Amino acid sequence: IASSMDMSCHYSTSCSGSDTCIASISGSTNAHAGGCGEYSTKICCSGNTYTYPVGITYTHAISMNGTAGEWVWSNFTWSNSSVDQGTTVGWRIHYNDSAGNENVTNIQAFTVKDTTSPSIDYVSPTEENNTYPNRNWIFANTTASDLIAMSNVTFRLYNSTGLINATANTSLVYQLNWTDLADGVYWFNATAYDLTSNSNTTETRWVTVDTTYPTIDFSSGTESSGVHRARDWVYVNVSVTETNPANITFYLYNSTQDLVNSTYFNNANWTTYFNFTDLADADEIYYYNATIYDNSSWSNSTSTRTITLDATQPTIDYVSPTEANMTHFNRTWIAVNVSATETNPANITFRLYNSTWSLVNSTFYDSANITYFVNFTAITDYDENYYYNVTIYDNVSYTNTTGLRKITLDATTPTIDYASPTEESGTHRNRDWVYVNVSVTEVNPANITFRLYNSTQDLVNSTYFNSANLSYSLNFTDISDTNELYYYNVSIYDNSSWSNSTSTRNITLDSTTPAIDFASPTEESGVFRNRTWVYVNISVVDTNF
Structure with missing residues (x-):
């Protein structure tokens, strides 16, 4: 069952509920009565549709119930969906009344027209819309069909100036490759045509042919490679040449090549610079680059x-064999050694001054040959006070300096001798003290020692004076043995360990009166003798008689 007939009729006056328009198909019970519907519009029967097989002639008997002469036909529609488009169809209408009168129309013939457009669509590997092939050709592939017959598929290619190519493809393979294209934006579509000029067109797609690499390089504001900076950020700026940028990524790595930061910008928030800020490790070597994709x-x-970030000042201090501060030495050189803690040293300078603060020597080492030891040799003035220090700079100009130390070079032995009122050697005195005074010639005296010995060379007293309370005279007082032979001398040391001593003198202390008495044969007192002489013999007792 494929064909159908649709009849509509209406009553000339207002319809009543009993007014009907009935159509029946002869030889069939498939009869339909159209009910009265929209009375206000006088439409009594509408949409009476009958279906029947193709290829058979049917008579449709129509009876109308109602007042004669009031029925009016409004339309009569026949359709057949199964007839191929392009087929010729004929039809006529027979009309008879109850009195046997009959009339018939002429046969009306018509050809079923092809009114359906062909179908067409893209298939793989056609470029998708809004794509950017990195080659100089664009390939379009379609599938197309028509109910009757295809004529051709026409492919059209446009650029910003208009249509640059239109190619009609009549083969069963509906595809086209546009080759040798210059870089730029292109639009394309495909239109399918059938033999009755019905057409259908695909969507218009646009693609950008891009066969050129983008260029990228560091630009103003970016530091040169290998610099050192005292901060916690790294600024990167690049210049880019690219018509169709897709994204750019800035990368930052630490000294072990671990990725610290990767920042991505697409073309929606495009930028050509980035500042890596608030870096946690501000004492680190960083590596950075940028990559662009189109x-x-x-x-x-x-x-x-x-770039090296450095937030820490260098540390520096003296180490062995540097001499301690305020030391004295009998030599012609001064060795200075330091220990420094600094990852990125730039230079170190050793400075030597004399007692008038004139610069005697300044020795500079840069990072290429840096050393932490220097020996100031061949100093011409061996009897002088010298001052020295060491200053280090790192590559971000942080600096630190050791303390200032003093060293005295002394090549001269001190001189010492007795001075008044020191007794001459070999004197005897009735007292319990020995006074010693000396004169000294020495710029850097360290200490002086007065020593007193008894007659058996036992040390009775040793009195020491250092440079803080230095004295060149001493009185050995309250000597317990005041009847004794004493020896004394004085020794001096300077700060360079030069020394000298006086000669050793002696003094005898004697606090005892000598004993004397008559001895035999001295006459007893009061005797009388007949002679011309008097003999006297005495005995004397004294240590120092």
Whole structure:
């Protein structure tokens, strides 16, 4: 069952509920009565549709119930969906009344027209819309069909100036490859035509042909590679040449090549600079670069640069064999050695001054040949006070300096001798003290020692004076043995360990009166003798008689 007939009729006056328009198909019970519907519009029967097989002639008997002469036909529609488009169809209407009168129309013939457009659509590997092929050709592939017959598929290619190519393809393979295209934006579509000029067109797609790598390089504001900076950020700026940028990524790595930060910008929030701020480790070597991709997946990268961030001042201090401060030595050189803690030293300077603060020597080492030891040799003035220090700079100009130390070079032995009122050697005195005074010639005296010995060379007293309370005279007082022979001398040391001593003198202390008495044969007192002489013999007792 494929064909159908649709009849509509209406009553000339207002319809009543009993007014009907009935159509029946002869030889069939498939009869339908149209009910009265929209009375206000006088439409009594509408949409009476009958279906029947194709290829058979049917008579449709129509009876109308109602007042004669009031029925009016409004339309009569026949359709057949199964007849091929392009087929010729004929029809006529027979009309008879109850009195046997009959009339018939002429046969009306018509050809079923092809009114359906062909179908067409893209299939793989056609470029998708809004793509960026990195080659110089665009391929379009379609599938197309028509109910009757296809004529051709016409492919059209446009650029910003208009249509640049239109190619009609009549083969069963509906595809086209546009080759040798210059870089730029292109639009394309395909239109399918059938033999009756019905047409259908695909969507218009646009693609950008891009066969050129982007260029990228560091730009103003970016530090040169290998610099050192005292801060916690790294600023990177690049210049880019690219018509169709897709994204750019800035990378930052630490000294062990671990990725610290990767910041990505697509073309929606595009930027060509970035500042890596608030870096946790501000004492580190960083590596950075930037990579750009365009929409055709071409990419390019900058070179990798390094920057050293340094937030810590260097430390420096003296180490062995540097002499302690305020020392004295009998030599012609001064050795200075330091220990420094600094990852990025720039230079170190050793300075030597004399007692008038004139610069005697300044020795500079840069980072290429840096050393932490220097020996100031061949000093011409061996009897002088010298001052020295050491200053270190790092590559971000942080600096630190050792303390100032003093060293005295002394090549001269001190001189010492007795001075008044020291007794001459070999004197005897009735007292319990020995006074010693000396004169000294020495710029840097360290200490002086007065020593007193008894007659058996036992040390009776040793009195020491250092440079803080130095004295060149001493009185050995309250000597317990005041009847004794004493020896004394004085020794001096300077700060360079030169020494000298006086000669050793002696003094005898004697506090005892000598004993004397008559001895035999001295006459007893009061005797009388007949002679001309008097003989006297005495005995004397005294240590120092």
